[in-house]
Every structure is written in C-alpha cells, then in structure tokens.
Amino acid sequence: MRVVHSPHEVYALVDFERRNGNRVGLVPTMGALHAGHISLVQQAKLQSDIVATTIFVNPTQFGPKEDFSKYPRTLESDLEKLDSVGCDIVFVPNSEQVYAPEHSTYVEPPKVANRWEGEIRPGHYRGVTTIVLKLFMMVPAQVAFFGRKDYQQVAVIRAMVEDLNLPIQIVTCDTIREPDGLAMSSRNRYLNDSERSRALSLSRALKAANSMVEEGCHNVADIENEMTKILLNAPVDSIDYARIVDGDTLEPLSEVTSPAVAIIAARLGTTRLIDNSILC
Numbered sequence: 001m002r003v004v005h006s007p008h009e010v011y012a013l014v015d016f017e018r019r020n021g022n023r024v025g026l027v028p029t030m031g032a033l034h035a036g037h038i039s040l041v042q043q044a045k046l047q048s049d050i051v052a053t054t055i056f057v058n059p060t061q062f063g064p065k066e067d068f069s070k071y072p073r074t075l076e077s078d079l080e081k082l083d084s085v086g087c088d089i090v091f092v093p094n095s096e097q098v099y100a101p102e103h104s105t106y107v108e109p110p111k112v113a114n115r116w117e118g119e120i121r122p123g124h125y126r127g128v129t130t131i132v133l134k135l136f137m138m139v140p141a142q143v144a145f146f147g148r149k150d151y152q153q154v155a156v157i158r159a160m161v162e163d164l165n166l167p168i169q170i171v172t173c174d175t176i177r178e179p180d181g182l183a184m185s186s187r188n189r190y191l192n193d194s195e196r197s198r199a200l201s202l203s204r205a206l207k208a209a210n211s212m213v214e215e216g217c218h219n220v221a222d223i224e225n226e227m228t229k230i231l232l233n234a235p236v237d238s239i240d241y242a243r244i245v246d247g248d249t250l251e252p253l254s255e256v257t258s259p260a261v262a263i264i265a266a267r268l269g270t271t272r273l274i275d276n277s278i279l280c
C-alpha cells in the first residue's frame with residue numbers, strides 16, 4: 001500500500017494506472033475509519049483494479065460551532081485497516097496542499113442541497129462539493145464510492161457530477177449497522193452509554209416507518225408522527241428533522257410514493273446523528 005501526501009504524486013500514480021488500462025476506484029473519507037468505510041473499500045476492490053482512499057478532514061464543510069478541531073484523527077489505525085483490506089493507494093494531504101492560504105474558489109452546491117442538512121448546516125454542502133471536486137481532480141479515478149448513510153450528500157454529489165459533466169461514475173453503497181441497528185458513524189465514538197442506547201431510537205423509528213409502509217400506510221403525516229414519537233420516547237435530546245421525502249429531489253412528500261425515503265437528524269448530548277431508510 002502506497003501512502004502519498006503530495007497531490008502531484010497521487011495524480012501521477014493514478015494517471016499511470018489508467019494509462020496501463022486499470023480502472024481506479026476512489027473512496028473519499030475524513031478518516032476515523034469504521035466498518036462502513038471499510039465496506040466502501042471492499043466494494044471498490046470488487047468494482048475496480050486499483051483502489052485509492054483519501055483521508056482528509058475537510059475544514060470547509062464544518063461550521064464555526066461544529067466539531068472540526070475535535071473530529072477524531074486516527075491515522076495510524078486507519079492505515080492498518082486500509083492495508084488489511086488491500087487498499088492500494090492512500091492519499092493523505094495536509095491542509096495547505098489542498099487549500100492554499102489565499103484560496104477563494106468554491107463550488108456552488110446544486111438545488112438538492114438546499115433543505116435538511118443544507119438548512120441546518122449553512123455552508124456545509126459548499127464545503128463538500130468543493131472538496132469532492134478537488135479530490136476528483138487530484139485523484140482522477142473512473143469511479144467513486146460513497147455511503148448511503150449520508151443520503152443527501154450522495155444526492156448532492158450525483159447532481160454535481162451531472163451538472164458539471166464530470167467524467168466519473170458514482171456508486172452508492174449500503175449503510176453498515178452495528179448488530180443492534182445503530183448506523184456506523186465516526187461520531188458514534190462521542191456517545192456515552194446512555195446516549196448510545198437512546199441513539200438506537202433512530203434506527204427503530206426508521207424500521208417503524210418501513211413497517212407502516214409495508215402494511216399499506218401511505219399517509220406521510222401518520223408515519224412522521226410515529227417516527228417522532230419513537231425518538232421522543234427514547235428520548236433523544238432534540239430532533240432536527242424526522243421526515244419522509246422524495247428520494248430524488250429530497251422535497252417533502254404528503255403521500256408515500258416511490259421513490260420515498262425517511263430521513264432523521266437528532267441530537268444526543270452534543271452529538272448530532274443522521275440516518276435514513278429507503279421506503280419504496
């Protein structure tokens with residue numbers, strides 16, 4: 001496994017592989033790798049010849065009051081995990097190599113970024129689209145892998161790729177869960193025991209939404225009420241949203257019609273968790 005710090009070096013490496021006829025798969029991450037990230041690398045191994053993972057805690061996608069400085073940084077164990085699953089290239093740039101001190105160019109996010117995370121975390125998706133485009137330029141892979149746990153993020157990246165005619169395929173991979181249902185997230189490590197057990201209400205609420213739809217309920221208000229009830233019973237400390245939305249546009253629905261997805265963001269103590277489930 002090659003660990004590369006320079007953007008020029010990673011570009012040259014990937015370019016070389018492509019010239020040799022290899023398909024390069026990219027897994028962008030912010031490190032603090034868990035089984036969800038590792039499953040992206042495994043999926044990338046299945047669908048490409050060479051896998052490049054990037055580790056970069058991107059400052060521009062964190063708000064001023066968010067957890068950028070305390071975001072977990074676990075490079076040594078990240079590298080061990082990547083090596084053990086056969087990752088070929090790891091790109092670990094430092095901040096100045098990605099954002100020059102005088103940088104002032106950003107990617108305006110697409111419309112699908114406006115609601116939900118976009119509303120609650122102003123500037124977040126501008127940071128995501130900017131870094132993801134920059135990573136696509138620095139690591140010119142043919143295919144990139146993202147987790148469905150960040151449902152809106154994948155929708156934003158797919159729209160950017162289409163709107164900007166970027167020559168890269170996007171593959172969305174399933175959310176990986178703990179045996180008790182908690183979606184894997186680098187932020188789970190912030191949870192104390194009480195918060196961890198109350199956090200299970202997110203996956204429980206999503207399961208309930210799925211069951212209601214399976215049993216024939218199409219009334220969005222009824223399903224959203226049930227999800228909210230489950231979250232408040234846990235209780236979570238606050239709910240940012242627990243909604244049923246159109247799976248493509250992320251606009252609210254009043255009737256469950258395909259594609260529909262249930263999305264939740266809630267806080268446990270100082271930790272904010274998101275989760276989602278495709279309903280139909």
Ligand code: PAF
Binds near residue numbers: 056061150153
């Ligand atoms: O999902 C993430 O970890 C980040 O948002 C990403 C896509 C690596 C961009 O920094």
